[in-house]
Amino acid sequence: MIRQGGGIDLYPEISPYTFEVDPEDVAQRNPDVIIKGQPSGYFLTDTTQFQQVYDSLISRAELASTTAVTSNNVYVMSFDVAGGARKVFGPMFLAKILYPELFTDFNPELVLQEYLETYLGLPWQGVYVYPGF
Amino acid sequence: MARRVCLPRILRRQRTVKASAGDIKKQYSKFVKRKMLFLLLGIFLLLIISLVAVCAGSADLSFTDVLTALAARFLPGVEAPQFNDAVLWNLRLPRIIMGVVAGIGLAISGTQMQGITRNPLVSPFTLGISSAAALGASLIIMFGIGFAGTGTLLIIGNAFLFAMLSTLIVFGLSKLKGASPETLILAGIALSYFFGALTSIVQFFAPEQTLMAMVHWTFGTFTGVTWGEIGIVALVVALCVPIFLKYSWDLNAMVSIGDETAKGLGVNTQRVRSVSLVLSAFITATVISFTGIIGFVGLVAPHITRYLVGGDHRFLLPGSCIIGAILMVGADTIGRTIASPIIFPISIVVSFLGVPLFLYIMLTRKQDYWRK
Numbered sequence: 487m488i489r490q491g492g493g494i495d496l497y498p499e500i501s502p503y504t505f506e507v508d509p510e511d512v513a514q515r516n517p518d519v520i521i522k523g524q525p526s527g528y529f530l531t532d533t534t535q536f537q538q539v540y541d542s543l544i545s546r547a548e549l550a551s552t553t554a555v556t557s558n559n560v561y562v563m564s565f566d567v568a569g570g571a572r573k574v575f576g577p578m579f580l581a582k583i584l585y586p587e588l589f590t591d592f593n594p595e596l597v598l599q600e601y602l603e604t605y606l607g608l609p610w611q612g613v614y615v616y617p618g619f
Numbered sequence: 620m621a622r623r624v625c626l627p628r629i630l631r632r633q634r635t636v637k638a639s640a641g642d643i644k645k646q647y648s649k650f651v652k653r654k655m656l657f658l659l660l661g662i663f664l665l666l667i668i669s670l671v672a673v674c675a676g677s678a679d680l681s682f683t684d685v686l687t688a689l690a691a692r693f694l695p696g697v698e699a700p701q702f703n704d705a706v707l708w709n710l711r712l713p714r715i716i717m718g719v720v721a722g723i724g725l726a727i728s729g730t731q732m733q734g735i736t737r738n739p740l741v742s743p744f745t746l747g748i749s750s751a752a753a754l755g756a757s758l759i760i761m762f763g764i765g766f767a768g769t770g771t772l773l774i775i776g777n778a779f780l781f782a783m784l785s786t787l788i789v790f791g792l793s794k795l796k797g798a799s800p801e802t803l804i805l806a807g808i809a810l811s812y813f814f815g816a817l818t819s820i821v822q823f824f825a826p827e828q829t830l831m832a833m834v835h836w837t838f839g840t841f842t843g844v845t846w847g848e849i850g851i852v853a854l855v856v857a858l859c860v861p862i863f864l865k866y867s868w869d870l871n872a873m874v875s876i877g878d879e880t881a882k883g884l885g886v887n888t889q890r891v892r893s894v895s896l897v898l899s900a901f902i903t904a905t906v907i908s909f910t911g912i913i914g915f916v917g918l919v920a921p922h923i924t925r926y927l928v929g930g931d932h933r934f935l936l937p938g939s940c941i942i943g944a945i946l947m948v949g950a951d952t953i954g955r956t957i958a959s960p961i962i963f964p965i966s967i968v969v970s971f972l973g974v975p976l977f978l979y980i981m982l983t984r985k986q987d988y989w990r991k
Contacts, residue, residue: 497960500960500961502961504831505961505962506835506840506842506961506962506963506964507960507961507962508676508677508842508955508959508960508961508962509710509842509843510676510677510678510706510710510711511677511678511959511960512960513678513702513705513706514677514678514679523828525763525826525828525829525832526763546709547701547704547705547708547709548702548705548706548709548710550701550705551701551702565827565828569826569827569828570826570827
């Protein structure tokens with residue numbers, strides 16, 4: 487999904503989709519952007535939950551000197567746009583996060599809104615990215 | 620004797636024992652000294668392994684880097700880069716110390732459980748603790764109650780709650796039937812399957828990422844362990860270990876000469892059994908609530924130690940603590956260096972490490988120490 491969104495994943499040489507990785511190594515590879523996935527999204531009414539996750543992520547001592555933290559490129563994203571059948575929305579959100587200057591007139595949340603309201607008949611709600619675009 | 624006959628060591632020793640009481644004392648103190656020496660060697664080995672563990676890891680820290688970062692916290696004049704300090708104090712040392720403490724806790728629980736049930740196949744998980752804790756954790760993960768800090772606390776708390784619940788049910792059920800070792804084991808196994816089935820139901824209905832989180836929890840990990848968590852586990856272990864050590868002679872009696880004779884010698888078998896059970900479960904539940912399920916140590920550390928020091932619980936209990944700690948720290952270090960940067964879950968590595976070691980010791984030792 488990262489590659490689809492135009493990013494470079496931190497561990498291109500590892501093939502399993504999910505694996506536990508040594509925090510020391512993440513800090514050493516010095517990511518430019520860190521995105522943390524959270525299971526909730528659609529039913530959230532405000533950003534407090536994502537904010538708590540964000541704060542606890544920023545305060546990790548070993549990540550303090552990474553480019554991502556020092557340049558404020560840490561995001562919390564909901565799995566509601568990045569998991570299961572909704573994986574198709576992931577690259578959109580990622581592209582907007584990674585290259586905001588290229589997508590100044592594009593808002594992925596509008597696409598999501600159209601999907602929810604027109605195709606699923608559900609009301610538009612939820613928090614999907616923190617901090618917002 | 621006319622011919623030189625090769626006597627087995629046991630008979631030779633018996634001939635010497637019949638000689639005099641002073642000789643017996645000398646033999647006994649030699650016996651004790653040998654065991655103490657072994658324990659000291661074990662502690663030394665543990666320290667060496669811990670030192671290696673502190674220096675091992677994905678971040679390329681040299682030995683001097685490690686020493687400087689260690690000293691920087693205590694000596695005012697020494698400076699260390701923030702990254703080194705973070706890696707050492709936030710990532711590596713917590714893992715290692717939690718490994719030691721958890722290894723001690725799980726191993727001594729296992730030894731105690733095997734002692735009170737007189738059964739070498741028993742581990743703390745025979746009481747259904749692991750399945751129950753997995754259910755507790757899965758429920759919280761599934762229903763997403765709480766998040767970030769509070770979420771983890773709830774997972775820990777609920778896992779612990781369910782683990783102790785399982786213990787109390789097993790305990791209650793077995794008391795209905797006379798609280799013998801057999802009923803304990805049977806009730807424990809039944810509950811283990813029951814909670815396992817409930818966990819499977821929860822996992823069946825879980826969405827993708829939630830299921831991943833649940834399964835990952837059951838693998839067990841030391842990543843992200845905090846000093847506060849270490850403190851809690853250390854406190855519990857420090858409180859329970861002296862009680863277990865106090866029961867050494869009682870366990871010796873119960874294992875080798877049976878309940879009736881032991882009672883005749885003044886051992887309160889019911890109390891030893893109840894207290895040991897609850898405390899073993901308590902230690903195990905505490906450890907696995909924080910780390911996830913690490914199953915092999917409680918079963919196999921007592922056996923390895925038994926082959927090395929024999930069945931006398933005065934030495935078996937501390938010995939298995941040391942062996943348990945060595946196993947855990949060794950397994951964790953191997954798990955995070957062998958396929959760096961991937962970290963293999965500790966329960967898997969402990970099994971891969973412990974099984975060959977155990978088989979080797981089992982096959983190369985001539986005597987069966989179980990009934991001694």
